[in-house]
Amino acid sequence: MSGDHGLRSAVPASLQVLQEHPNLQLSLVGDSNAIELELQQHDTAGALPARLDIVHADTTLAMDAPTAQILRGSQGSSLHVALGLLGAGQVDAVVSAGNTTALMALGRRQVDMLHGFSRPAFCSAIPVNKGFSYMLDLGANVDCDARSLHEFALMGTALVSSLEECEVPRVALLSNGREANKGDAVIRLAAEKLAADERLNYCGFVEGDDLHLARAELIVCDGLLGNVALKTAEGTAELAADLVRQSFASHWWYRLLGLMVRPVLGQLRVSLSAEQYGGAFLLGLQGVVVKSHGGSTPRAFRAALEQAVLCVEHKMVPRLAHYLDNQESAEL
Amino acid sequence: MSGDHGLRSAVPASLQVLQEHPNLQLSLVGDSNAIELELQQHDTAGALPARLDIVHADTTLAMDAPTAQILRGSQGSSLHVALGLLGAGQVDAVVSAGNTTALMALGRRQVDMLHGFSRPAFCSAIPVNKGFSYMLDLGANVDCDARSLHEFALMGTALVSSLEECEVPRVALLSNGREANKGDAVIRLAAEKLAADERLNYCGFVEGDDLHLARAELIVCDGLLGNVALKTAEGTAELAADLVRQSFASHWWYRLLGLMVRPVLGQLRVSLSAEQYGGAFLLGLQGVVVKSHGGSTPRAFRAALEQAVLCVEHKMVPRLAHYLDNQESAEL
Numbered sequence: 001m002s003g004d005h006g007l008r009s010a011v012p013a014s015l016q017v018l019q020e021h022p023n024l025q026l027s028l029v030g031d032s033n034a035i036e037l038e039l040q041q042h043d044t045a046g047a048l049p050a051r052l053d054i055v056h057a058d059t060t061l062a063m064d065a066p067t068a069q070i071l072r073g074s075q076g077s078s079l080h081v082a083l084g085l086l087g088a089g090q091v092d093a094v095v096s097a098g099n100t101t102a103l104m105a106l107g108r109r110q111v112d113m114l115h116g117f118s119r120p121a122f123c124s125a126i127p128v129n130k131g132f133s134y135m136l137d138l139g140a141n142v143d144c145d146a147r148s149l150h151e152f153a154l155m156g157t158a159l160v161s162s163l164e165e166c167e168v169p170r171v172a173l174l175s176n177g178r179e180a181n182k183g184d185a186v187i188r189l190a191a192e193k194l195a196a197d198e199r200l201n202y203c204g205f206v207e208g209d210d211l212h213l214a215r216a217e218l219i220v221c222d223g224l225l226g227n228v229a230l231k232t233a234e235g236t237a238e239l240a241a242d243l244v245r246q247s248f249a250s251h252w253w254y255r256l257l258g259l260m261v262r263p264v265l266g267q268l269r270v271s272l273s274a275e276q277y278g279g280a281f282l283l284g285l286q287g288v289v290v291k292s293h294g295g296s297t298p299r300a301f302r303a304a305l306e307q308a309v310l311c312v313e314h315k316m317v318p319r320l321a322h323y324l325d326n327q328e329s330a331e332l
Numbered sequence: 333m334s335g336d337h338g339l340r341s342a343v344p345a346s347l348q349v350l351q352e353h354p355n356l357q358l359s360l361v362g363d364s365n366a367i368e369l370e371l372q373q374h375d376t377a378g379a380l381p382a383r384l385d386i387v388h389a390d391t392t393l394a395m396d397a398p399t400a401q402i403l404r405g406s407q408g409s410s411l412h413v414a415l416g417l418l419g420a421g422q423v424d425a426v427v428s429a430g431n432t433t434a435l436m437a438l439g440r441r442q443v444d445m446l447h448g449f450s451r452p453a454f455c456s457a458i459p460v461n462k463g464f465s466y467m468l469d470l471g472a473n474v475d476c477d478a479r480s481l482h483e484f485a486l487m488g489t490a491l492v493s494s495l496e497e498c499e500v501p502r503v504a505l506l507s508n509g510r511e512a513n514k515g516d517a518v519i520r521l522a523a524e525k526l527a528a529d530e531r532l533n534y535c536g537f538v539e540g541d542d543l544h545l546a547r548a549e550l551i552v553c554d555g556l557l558g559n560v561a562l563k564t565a566e567g568t569a570e571l572a573a574d575l576v577r578q579s580f581a582s583h584w585w586y587r588l589l590g591l592m593v594r595p596v597l598g599q600l601r602v603s604l605s606a607e608q609y610g611g612a613f614l615l616g617l618q619g620v621v622v623k624s625h626g627g628s629t630p631r632a633f634r635a636a637l638e639q640a641v642l643c644v645e646h647k648m649v650p651r652l653a654h655y656l657d658n659q660e661s662a663e664l
Binding site: 143236260 | 460461471516542544559565567568569575579603
């Protein structure tokens with residue numbers, strides 16, 4: 001029900017993904033009348049209903065709902081109902097384009113944490129010069145200790161192993177320099193823990209200007225640093241696009257050339273945009289939770305759905321639980 | 333003596349700036365033989381020596397010297413001698429392209445802090461969609477309390493007032509959201525202090541993607557966050573430039589168009605590069621200290637010299653001292 005485009009994104013994206021995954025069962029959670037109306041706009045060919053059902057929810061949380069209201073007044077909202085299905089084990093994954101704060105607060109309330117993890121983290125792909133890296137935490141946890149960063153490294157490793165053809169992703173800690181004496185006390189202690197953990201492929205510190213160099217498949221940091229880094233990258237990409245636009249508008253000859261190179265510059269925008277890489281993952285829960293990116297266009301919503309399918313098929317949650325079963329959680 | 337281009341940048345930049353500022357007195361600190369040789373390459377027309385002198389220094393600190401070596405073995409190095417002149421009040425400003433760690437360590441040792449400030453901070457311009465904003469701290473101080481962030485806001489306000497035509501720059505704190513409940517406890521306490529200080533024009537929190545929107549002339553954060561944000565912006569700009577290059581190389585027709593639009597894309601690189609905006613400032617000392625940016629090309633070195641002149645002419649250091657004289661430092 002949420003996101004900039006609501007059902008106009010979610011419904012066509014769902015129908016496409018259902019076609020591509022013949023074993024997928026999908027529940028659309030929200031205002032059943034509105035969902036049925038939207039479904040009528042598409043050619044469902046009568047064949048789909050067997051794998052597509054509608055779960056009614058009375059309300060939708062506003063995208064800008066304050067946290068207190070989310071926790072008090074969310075009962076019966078589409079997000080509350082969907083996460084309830086996940087918490088009860090009736091579904092394996094929830095994909096939403098809704099309010100991030102709500103997704104985090106309700107996710108934590110409605111779905112159990114994996115035994116041994118203390119708090120969930122947000123993880124997302126970031127564009128690098130060859131494909132993607134993943135980074136977490138991106139804002140769920142502002143104050144983190146070294147144990148939290150270690151947990152994030154395990155969560156991210158399970159995610160990247162599930163999504164990418166990369167069995168043991170390289171893990172780096174984000175810091176203010178590559179040398180071992182950089183970072184604050186928490187980051188340096190986390191470095192020791194990561195280096196000592198044989199389940200991880202720890203490769204040291206990376207700096208902000210290393211983020212796009214694909215030096216690691218997974219970048220770990222606290223939520224304040226991660227949020228600032230991610231949004232700074234987005235803002236710089238916007239600035240670069242603006243500057244290109246301004247330059248091409250500066251003279252009639254460049255305006256003409258600008259028309260001819262438009263496909264090239266459009267490609268730049270796509271390569272740097274969040275839209276192509278699906279969603280952000282709320283990790284550490286006993287279920288897959290994906291927040292769709294990119295103004296939740298049909299393309300972005302579909303990518304988020306595809307990622308949720310990959311996580312379930314590649315058993316991300318059992319893999320993460322297995323990490324913890326093999327070791328006392330106190331030893332983390 | 334330092335930087336990627338050493339005297340080949342510093343000497344021509346110095347001669348240009350001397351020509352433009354008829355009251356400027358300039359000392360070149362370093363290997364006197366090498367400096368004289370380089371001066372002979374340029375047309376000094378015999379008129380300059382009255383305002384240009386050479387101060388000999390036996391050694392030069394390596395760009396990658398470890399901190400321990402800097403503190404033990406720096407005696408007699410060009411940076412040590414230059415900062416000694418500043419500490420003794422014989423010059424008003426030092427400009428260097430050398431090792432940042434050394435500049436910070438020796439700056440703090442050789443030059444007194446302004447009374448009332450507890451630690452120096454690095455401040456630099458960042459490109460925004462219209463001109464520049466300034467950001468500090470950029471890496472000098474990894475662990476900061478609210479009082480430090482408040483000091484940074486005062487230092488930065490004095491700097492921006494001196495460099496730009498902006499009497500009372502807007503100051504923002506970098507955080508993970510614009511709402512007052514974002515940030516960690518230190519950032520939220522700093523927000524209270526900044527809002528209560530009548531010498532500051534505090535305008536709230538900014539996020540990473542606001543950095544380039546010119547919402548504030550001055551952005552304040554701790555050195556870890558600032559370093560990651562600055563380097564992430566640099567890395568993203570590099571990535572954007574790489575992607576444009578790759579796109580234009582993809583087909584003969586685009587390669588041809590690429591040649592024609594080269595001036596436009598070159599302008600993008602300049603707009604996003606550190607080189608055009610001179611240097612980074614080590615603030616809080618009883619003197620002006622500027623670290624030249626951008627691989628210290630002659631252009632970058634000259635911009636750093638021009639900024640040092642502006643800071644002296646506009647009395648940045650006395651202005652900052654005045655802030656503190658008007659108020660017990662304990663009240664900061």
